[in-house]
Amino acid sequence: MKALIDGRWHGDLDSDPGLRARFDAAPRQGFRDWVRAGGAAFPAAAGRYHLYVSFACPWANRTILYRKLKGLEDAISMSVAHPSWGGPEGWRFADTELSTRDHLECRDTLHRVYTDAESGFTGRVTVPVLWDKQTRTIVSNESGDIIRMLDREFDAWGDASVRFYPDRLKAEIDALNTLIVPDVCMGVYKSGFASSQENYDRAVAALSAALDELEARLAGRDYLLGARISEADWHLFMTLVRFDAVYHPRLKCTYARLVDYPNLSRHTRRLYELPGVAEVIKLDHVRIHYFDDLGLGNPRVLPAPPARDFRDAA
Ligand SMILES: N[C@@H](CCC(=O)N[C@@H](CS)C(=O)NCC(=O)O)C(=O)O
Incomplete structure (x- = not known):
């Protein structure tokens, strides 16, 4: 497992049982604020918010999809992490065929995005992230919330006729x-x-x-x-x-x-x-x-046999 503990990045928590125990005992942090049309803290606006995503991750992919289907690509900018997460830094940004740089602040890892938002952050560093350029913080790292924000709060800049959670x-x-x-x-x-x-x-x-x-x-x-x-x-x-x-x-x-x-x-x-x-x-x-190193440490768990066997009619 990879995580931040009190703002320090650990690329392999499981190699240190003491650290892993400290992480497991620590209260989880996350970002669950909400962008609202006409809201006070995080008002919806064009050009103010940025998504950090990976096309590999199904949760992040939902936010990419909503941004596209709601016609919000001009209103909300986006940086794409490299799909290979297994290295010591976890999610990384760079100009490659499979990723982009961090267009905002040239950070090369997602964990720096998290510590820039909250210097003593403890928790896993996950995509997607919705970043507020104005207050330089993370509004939300919960995809289920982010897609609902995109679904209805940005209608002034996107396609108001598309609604997936009416x-x-x-x-x-x-x-x-x-x-x-x-x-x-x-x-x-x-x-x-x-x-x-x-x-x-x-x-x-x-x-x-x-x-x-x-x-x-x-x-x-x-x-x-x-x-x-x-x-x-x-x-x-x-x-x-x-x-x-x-x-x-x-x-x-x-x-x-x-x-x-x-x-x-x-x-x-x-x-x-x-x-x-x-x-x-x-x-x-x-x-x-x-197929990267996801830390699937369970080689002894036997996969289920296919439900359909050779005696089934074709
Ligand atoms: N609650 C999050 C979960 C997102 C999530 O689990 N993302 C995975 C990729 S599919 C991730 O970034 N994992 C890195 C890690 O757990 O360290 C959401 O739905 O937004």
Whole structure:
């Protein structure tokens, strides 16, 4: 694990059990402020906010996607970290084919962005980050909050007709998210990072039960709510578009592949083909990231066998 403790960067916490214990005991810090149209602390504005992202990360990728679909590329600037996170510095910025420099302050690592915002920060250094150029701080490092800000707070500069979390559908979307986020979006990580066979078996069972339920729900429907695309579709999409490339082979989600689910495959393809979407999905970044050193220290956890065996009819 890599993290900041009291503002000091540690590129390999697990090599020092004392430090790791200190980190585990420390209260977690994070940034959960909110940009609001007409707000006082962080008012929505064009040119004021900046995203630090990685195309490899599904959470950051959602913010990149919303920025694109809401037409906010001119209003909110963006720097892209290199997909290879496994080195001693974690997320890094540089002008390369796969990354950009930090356009704002030429910092070469994301951990410097965090300590510039909070010099004594303790916590993991994650993408995405929404940075406020005016107060030189991080507004939020929680993608679920950031996409909702982009969805409605920047309408003066973006496409107000695009809305993925409308008031009248919030309850239905929240109910779907309650299944999709913990069992699918997080489920692939719970599977891949499980440190015991028991935890792995539980994660992979919950994941496949959720996928079966969503497959059934999508029978005869274009999107999870019917004809209208919502936030829940994008949560699901960001995981499924990576599924066969990395989650199946690398995070031991081996029970079935996306292509084994006709409705989920159709749903993923339908979203992928919408204008603007394919441009922000970069499977080369995704593959580099997930086959990099992610600290998957569980070689003894045995992946599930495929659900479909050779006796199944073709
Ligand atoms: N709560 C965060 C989680 C983001 C997250 O886990 N990002 C991963 C990449 S997929 C990361 O930056 N991990 C680095 C680390 O944990 O040290 C969000 O949804 O925004």
